[in-house]
Amino acid sequence: MIRAFLALDLPEAQRAALRLQQFLLPLPRRVDPDNFHLTLLFLGEQPDVVLEALHDRLCDLRLRPFALTLQGFGLFGGARARAAWAGLAASEALNQLQAKCANAAALAGARVEARKFVPHVTLGRFPPPDPVDQMRLERGIAEGMGFRSGPFAVREFVMYESHLGPKGPRYEVLARYPL
Numbered sequence: 001m002i003r004a005f006l007a008l009d010l011p012e013a014q015r016a017a018l019r020l021q022q023f024l025l026p027l028p029r030r031v032d033p034d035n036f037h038l039t040l041l042f043l044g045e046q047p048d049v050v051l052e053a054l055h056d057r058l059c060d061l062r063l064r065p066f067a068l069t070l071q072g073f074g075l076f077g078g079a080r081a082r083a084a085w086a087g088l089a090a091s092e093a094l095n096q097l098q099a100k101c102a103n104a105a106a107l108a109g110a111r112v113e114a115r116k117f118v119p120h121v122t123l124g125r126f127p128p129p130d131p132v133d134q135m136r137l138e139r140g141i142a143e144g145m146g147f148r149s150g151p152f153a154v155r156e157f158v159m160y161e162s163h164l165g166p167k168g169p170r171y172e173v174l175a176r177y178p179l
Helices: 012-026 048-059 092-107 132-141
Strands: 004-008 038-046 064-074 081-089 119-125 150-152 154-161 170-178
Touching: 004 048, 012 119, 012 150, 038 048, 038 092, 038 119, 048 092, 048 154, 048 170, 064 092, 064 132, 092 150, 092 170
Parallel strands: none
Antiparallel strands: 004 038, 004 154, 064 081, 064 150, 081 119, 154 170
């Protein structure tokens, strides 16, 4: 079994912009900037045979390259925040890519959660902060809502294996899929 996901890697200019914003936000715990990515589809633990079938289907996908823009911030977890993220400007091309990846995964036999796709780049993951820190975090997120970086070209997506460890996850590229 391999713990895997499909994602977009980010160009260095966007990584640098996110690194700066991550530094400015009062995050209790930050994601390693080397791990910044935009998840298209979390696959979870999958058998090798399913990932091989998915790989074959993804190699056959034909989509045009497109541009994305990072825009704004948000929190997951509501009143008990557990993650902070940078968002993206609306993109029909991104939604199409994600839908095609989800369809390919289903046809390959992958068991995937049926979740609404919320494109984002995670900046921090943490246990819910106390009320004072939650308020500081919400204020920092609100102050950063004008953040924009890009546009940047999307010319490929990646299948990653995720290795969980005490210092956080480590991601290994399994395959790249050009658009």
